[in-house]
Each structure stands twice: as structure tokens, then as C-alpha cells.
Amino acid sequence: MTYHLEFSALLPYWQDLAWGLLFTIVLTVVSTAVGIAVGTLGASARTFGPAWLSGIVRVYVELIRNTPFIVQLFFIFFGLPALGLRLTETTAAFVAMVVNLGAYSTEIIRAGIEATPKGHIEAGVSLAMSRLEVLRYIVLRQAFAKIYPALSSQIVIVMLGSAVVSQISAPDLTYAANFIQSRNFRAFEVYFVVALIYLVLAIVLRYVLRVIGDRFVKVS
Amino acid sequence: MSDFSLWIIVKNLIWATQWTVILSLIAFVGGGIVGMILLFLRTSQVKWLEVPTKLYIEFFQGTPLLMQLFLFFFGVALFGIEVSPWMAAGLALTLWTSAFLTEIWRGCVEAVPKGQWEASASVAMSYIEQMRYVILPQAMRIAIAPTVGFSVQVIKGTALASIIGFVELTKAGTMLNNATFRPFLVYSLVALIYFCLCFPLSWFAKRLEGRLNVAR
Structure with missing residues (x-):
């Protein structure tokens, strides 16, 4: 049996692909922004917070990093309604992405925070900066510059991992692919x-993240 | 609806865990072998070998693992080749793993000081001999921690095989959920089992990393 490739069979479905692509992009951008915010709070709590919070x-972080994303997604989408928290496919996809990236970025940012020289913090305190100011202008600024490459690759990994949200029928790019495949075989x-x-x-x-990094994150 | 006790759910999940473990081992060992071959090609300094290897790595690192599984499972079948979920999952995961391991190991090879290459070349060693006797033994020391760390990604990656119908831990969880309608319990248990598989490896990788830093 021979099979002839026929890429033009995709043309009638270009709109489905475009919508899927848009969903994947929005999903990635939003969950990156919120995920990094969660990660920043998490990392600060982990290093400077009280023992119970740090725990x-x-x-x-360990729970998320040591379980597959698809199981987290299923847990949020299928499992949480049992506790009375019912989410739509799209909301569940966003929540799962944020929870996932939040955990990874907590760990990455924490590594950056812990690499801040003690003297810098003491110098900040001696200039009568408040704890929050020290955190914001001295610790986090340097931490982000140090861990930016690691964070960037994690963002790309999470974007690729987002293909899984198609399994709870969130309308992303992979969902569009499955749909088209079911129509034209x-x-x-x-x-x-x-x-x-x-x-x-x-x-x-990767390119966009590099440009952003060069402009805003580097400590000159 | 049949009555499923907690024990039956746990027993079935543990039974399915063996397939997660077996698939992980296949992907990891297979990926290690392919990755080692690619590493030799990638660091050979021969242009026409390096470019295809780079493209291969770029493809498998730059596309979702799920898409690779679909391509192998649904795509290849169209050409008249019978593909079982076993084969598709094993093959896709092996190639995916090999791409990442090659990149990890390349970093380790490049961390070996240039002088080692020059010294071994000056005693007339061939490229293979240089790698075998001089570079790899040194690169391996640095490679252990990230390689163990990546094995966690492989185990988590096998969860996607459930989507093409391979019955492993995640698929068993979905099936049990369909039978019992207790998603909270079932997926908690599934997550717990994954955690028990992955956490020791993560912990071990971290410890190895720490030890290496002390040695430096």
C-alpha cells in the first residue's frame, strides 16, 4: 500500500489552526507571567519566610516537580470537582500551567536568591532600606539576572508541555490538530x-525571551 | 456499577506501575545508546555529521513530546506499517530522550579542558581513542548528576504514552476513574505513586550535585 502525502488537505482548516495557535500563545504568556509571580513569592517565602511557610x-515544589503535568491537569480538572471546585477546561488549563510553572520557577529563583552575596544585603540594610526594598532592589534583581537563562528554558519547556491541555479539550493547537485529523484522516x-x-x-x-532579557533583566 | 474497594484500586495501580517502570527503562537505556552515538557525531568536528545531528536535536527538543507520539502512532500507520502503542511509545520516548541526553552530555564533554584534547592528539590518538580513554572518563564524572536528574523527566514523560492507549500508570488511573467515579482518590494515588518513583531520583541527583561542588 502506498500513501501519498497531501499537505493541501490542511488548507481548509487554517482557521482552526490559527485559533489553536492563538490559544497556545495566550496560555503560555499568561501562565508565564502569573507563574513567575508565584515563583517569586514562593522563592522569597522559602528563603526569608518563617519555617512553617517555607515547609x-x-x-x-517537590510534589509538582516529581509528578507528570498530565496527572496534575487531570487532578485539577477531574479531581477537584469532588471537593466542590468545578473549573471549565480553559480555566483548568490555565490553573494547571500556573501551578506547574510556579513550582519550577520557585526552585529556579530560589537558587538565584541564595547566590546573592551576604554583604550586598548588609550593605542595603546599612543604607536604611526596608526589608522589602532590599528584596526588591538588591536580592531579586541580581537573582533574576543570574537565573534568567534557566528560567527561559523552563518557559519553553512549559510551552511545549501545554500540548497536553488538549486532553481535557482546552482548545489549544494540539486540540486543533486532533480535530482536523478526525475530519480529513x-x-x-x-x-x-x-x-x-x-x-x-x-x-x-527563545528569541523573544533573549531580547527581553537583554533589555530588562541584565544587571549592567 | 461494580463495587471497587480502595484495595482493588491500589492493587491495579501498582500493577500498572510496572509498565511505567519498564517503559521508562526502555526509553532511558535506548535513549542512552542513541544519545551516545549522537554525542560522537555531534562532537566529531565533521561538518556534514554535525548539521543533521543538530537538526535532529532541535526537532526533538523543540516540539512537544505528545506531537512526537502522535506522529509515530497515527502518522506512521498511514504508510502501511502496523504500529502498536508499545512500539510508538517506546520509539518516540527513546528518540526524545536521546536528544536531551546528547545535549546534556555534550555540555559535559565541552567542560573538559581543551588541553586534554590537545595532549591526547599529540600522542597520536584517534578521535575515538581520545573520547574513549581521555575525554569520556572525565566527562562522565560531571554527567552523572544531570543524567540522573533527567531520568525523572523520562518517567514523567511516559505518562503521555497513556494518550495513545498504552496502559501504564496514568492510563490505569483514567480507566479506574471511569469505573469508580472517584477521581479525587484515584488521581491522588496516581500522583503519589509517581512521586514515590521520582522523588528518590531527584533527591539523589541533588546530592550528587552537591558532592561534586565540594570536590571542585
Whole structure:
């Protein structure tokens, strides 16, 4: 049996792909922003917070880092309604992404915070800066500059991992691929093209993150 | 609806865990072998070998693992080749793992001082001999911690095989949930089992990393 590749079979579905792509981009951007905010709070609590808070954050980070994203997603989407918390597919996808990236960025940012020289904090305190000011202008600023590359690659990994949200029928790029495949049965063409779209997205995302890093994060 | 006791759920999940472990081992060992071959190609300094290797790594690192699984499972079947979930999952995970391991190991090889290459070249060692006797033994010391760390990613990666119908831990969880309608319990247990598999490895990787820093 021979199979003839027919990529033009995708053309009628370009709008589905475009909407899926848009969803994936918005999902990535929003969960990156919120996830890093969670990570910053988590890392600050882990290093400067009271023991009980630091302990809770640690459990959160280890639980998320040592379980698959798809299980976290299923737990949030299928499991939480049992506790009376019912989320739509889209909300569940956003929440799962934030929870996931939050844990990873907590760990990454914490490494940056712990690398801050003690003398810098003491210098800040001696200039009558408040604890919050020291954290904001001295500790976090340097921490982010140090861990920015690690954080960037984690963001790309999370973007690629977001393909899994299609499994709870959140309408992302992979969901569009599955939909088109179920219509025209051109599985290889669809998944190949969508894989390439993800590849381009990953390359663009890396580039954008580098530009942002050069402009805003570097300590000159 | 049949009556499932907690014990039956746990027993089935533990039974399914063996397939998660087996698939992880296949992916890790297979990925290690392919990754080692790619490492030799990637560091060989031969242009026409390096470029395809780079593209291979870029593809498998830059696209979702789920998409790779779909390509192998649904895509390849169209060409008249029968693909079982076993084969698709094993193959996709192996190639995906190999791409990451190659990049991790390349970093370790590049961390070996240049002088080691020059010295071994000056005693007329071939490229293979240089790698075998001089570079790899030194690179391996640094490579252990990140490699163990990556094995956690492999175990978590196998969870995606559930989507193409491979019955491992996550798939068993979905099936049990469909039978029992107790998603909170089932997915908590599934997560707990993954945690028990992954946490010791994460902990071990971290400890190795710490020890290496002391040695430096």
C-alpha cells in the first residue's frame, strides 16, 4: 500500500489552526507571567519566610516537580470537582500551567536568591532600606539576572508541555490538530505541520525571551 | 456499577506501575545508546555529521513530546506499517530522550579542558581513542548528576504514552476513574505513586550535585 502525502488537505482548516495557535500563545504568556509571580513569592517565602511557610512551599515544589503535568491537569480538572471546585477546561488549563510553572520557577529563583552575596544585603540594610526594598532592589534583581537563562528554558519547556491541555479539550493547537485529523484522516500531514508550528513557536519564544532579557533583566 | 474497594484500586495501580517502570527503562537505556552515538557525531568536528545531528536535536527538543507520539502512532500507520502503542511509545520516548541526553552530555564533554584534547592528539590518538580513554572518563564524572536528574523527566514523560492507549500508570488511573467515579482518590494515588518513583531520583541527583561542588 502506498500513501501519498497531501499537505493541501490542511488548507481548509487554517482557521482552526490559527485559533489553536492563538490559544497556545495566550496560555503560555499568561501562565508565564502569573507563574513567575508565584515563583517569586514562593522563592522569597522559602528563603526569608518563617519555617512553617517555607515547609509548605517546599512540599508544593517537590510534589509538582516529581509528578507528570498530565496527572496534575487531570487532578485539577477531574479531581477537584469532588471537593466542590468545578473549573471549565480553559480555566483548568490555565490553573494547571500556573501551578506547574510556579513550582519550577520557585526552585529556579530560589537558587538565584541564595547566590546573592551576604554583604550586598548588609550593605542595603546599612543604607536604611526596608526589608522589602532590599528584596526588591538588591536580592531579586541580581537573582533574576543570574537565573534568567534557566528560567527561559523552563518557559519553553512549559510551552511545549501545554500540548497536553488538549486532553481535557482546552482548545489549544494540539486540540486543533486532533480535530482536523478526525475530519480529513490526514494524521501524518497534520501532526507533522503542527509539530513544525510548535518548533517555530519555540524558536520565536527563545528569541523573544533573549531580547527581553537583554533589555530588562541584565544587571549592567 | 461494580463495587471497587480502595484495595482493588491500589492493587491495579501498582500493577500498572510496572509498565511505567519498564517503559521508562526502555526509553532511558535506548535513549542512552542513541544519545551516545549522537554525542560522537555531534562532537566529531565533521561538518556534514554535525548539521543533521543538530537538526535532529532541535526537532526533538523543540516540539512537544505528545506531537512526537502522535506522529509515530497515527502518522506512521498511514504508510502501511502496523504500529502498536508499545512500539510508538517506546520509539518516540527513546528518540526524545536521546536528544536531551546528547545535549546534556555534550555540555559535559565541552567542560573538559581543551588541553586534554590537545595532549591526547599529540600522542597520536584517534578521535575515538581520545573520547574513549581521555575525554569520556572525565566527562562522565560531571554527567552523572544531570543524567540522573533527567531520568525523572523520562518517567514523567511516559505518562503521555497513556494518550495513545498504552496502559501504564496514568492510563490505569483514567480507566479506574471511569469505573469508580472517584477521581479525587484515584488521581491522588496516581500522583503519589509517581512521586514515590521520582522523588528518590531527584533527591539523589541533588546530592550528587552537591558532592561534586565540594570536590571542585
